[in-house]
Amino acid sequence: MMKPVSITSALVAASLMALLPGQALAQDALEEVSIVVFGPPSLGAFLPPVIKAQGLDTRHGLDISFVERTPDAYTAQFNSGEFRVGGSAALLTVGLAEARGVQVSYLFNLFDFWGAVVTANDAVQSLSDIEGRELAAAAGTTNYVMFNWFAREMGVDTSNVSVVNTATPGLVGYAMANRADAIQLWEPAYTSLVAQRPDIRTLDLNIPEAWSAFAGSTNIPYLGVAAHVSWIEENEALVPRLYSAYKDAADWVAANPDEAAAIIAGQGTAEYRDSLGELIRNNERLGLNVQWAGDVDEEIRKVYEAGESIGFLPSTPTDETIYSGAR
Structure with missing residues (x-):
């Protein structure tokens, strides 16, 4: 003899049946973005583990894959278009890429310079x-x-x-x-x-x-997220979402330095985790400063000028390298 199903159980089952298709649709709606970054320890590898651990990409409708490369491999594979979005995008390499015929744009800053x-x-x-x-x-x-x-x-x-x-x-x-x-x-x-x-x-x-x-400023925009202009034109609506994922990560890191340090340090020692926590609290050397490129365009142009003055940049990069699109 079958046990009667209670009204409450039936309602729960019905709710689950109604929820599961919605969940599947939400997963299907995530936009996949592949971002190449330097391997740790590096600034480009600082926020990605936080973004993934806290689900900050999915919160904004993205499914970001972070792929680690050495600096030389990063430059080669980003400039070639193998990866069309770069999360270890230093301003001067963006300017140099344009000089070499690669149309890329600095979307937003993540860190100011310190060395x-x-x-x-x-x-x-x-x-x-x-x-x-x-x-x-x-x-x-x-x-x-x-x-x-x-x-x-x-x-x-x-x-x-x-x-x-x-x-x-x-x-x-x-x-x-x-x-x-x-x-x-x-x-x-x-x-x-x-x-x-x-x-x-x-x-x-x-x-x-x-x-x-x-x-005339102490701000030195240095490293952020850049993308090929062709990718931006195809994915303009994703750019604000990408910015929000990184901005949320930066805000969370600043508000939770010890938890963030544990995520970023991974299998590092307790001493390293403690040092990272203090680094986040101080921020003078870390320079975490997430801002749209268009909001720091004057400072960006001074960085270009510095690169030109020592012969790294053969010419002044154009305005196209500084993203000022929809936000």
């Missing part, structure tokens, strides 16, 4: 002491290019420095093993290194003073 040179060599006490010595750096990145500009502003002849080029993750290893006289790196690799080697010294680059004198 450092560290050393354990007693003979290297100031930045000028790196002349005639070895400097380990990810020379394919625009963080290195910007460092080059600041070094020249301080009167350092960088042509007299022997640069040992390595991928971003290798910089911490060079510093840990003292394999070069000095190492040029940035966040979050800098925090990772200092957590492991608190005795290492940081050389002054005079960043706020030099940039303020040059640009």
Whole structure:
């Protein structure tokens, strides 16, 4: 004899049957976006794990796949169009891509510039002491290019420095093993290194003073999200959603530094997680600053000017490289 089904059970079952098709439709409605980023530790890899862990892409109707590449591979595969959206898009590489015939646009900023040179060599006490010595750096990145500009502003002849080029993750290893006289790196690799080697010294680059004198501002738009113009034209409605996913992630990180640090650090040590938490709270070195490109266009043009002045950019990038479309 069959047990009678209660009215409550029947209503629950009916609700579930009504809900499941809706859920399927919601999943089908997600727009897939593939974004290439640098591998960690890097700024481009800072917000993606938070976006995925908190479901901030699906909240805005997106299903984002973050694909990690080394800096050189990133540039090659983004410029070729293999990936049409880049989440480790440094401004100067956007400008250089256009000079090489690749039509791309900087959608929005994520981080302002900060970089450092560290050393354990007693003979290297100031930045000028790196002349005639070895400097380990990810020379394919625009963080290195910007460092080059600041070094020249301080009167350092960088042509007299022997640069040992390595991928971003290798910089911490060079510093840990003292394999070069000095190492040029940035966040979050800098925090990772200092957590492991608190005795290492940081050389002054005079960043706020030099940039303020040059640009009349302390804001240095540096790294964000860029896309091929053809992708933007085909997916204009997705751009505000993409911005919102990143902006929500930045806001959540700022409001929950310790939880965010645990997500970003992954399998890192407790010391590294604690350091990341302090880095987020301070934000001076992290420079987390999510803004539409069109809202910081004057600062962007000063970054272009700096890149041109040291010969990295062959000409001034056009307005098309600074996104000012629908928001």
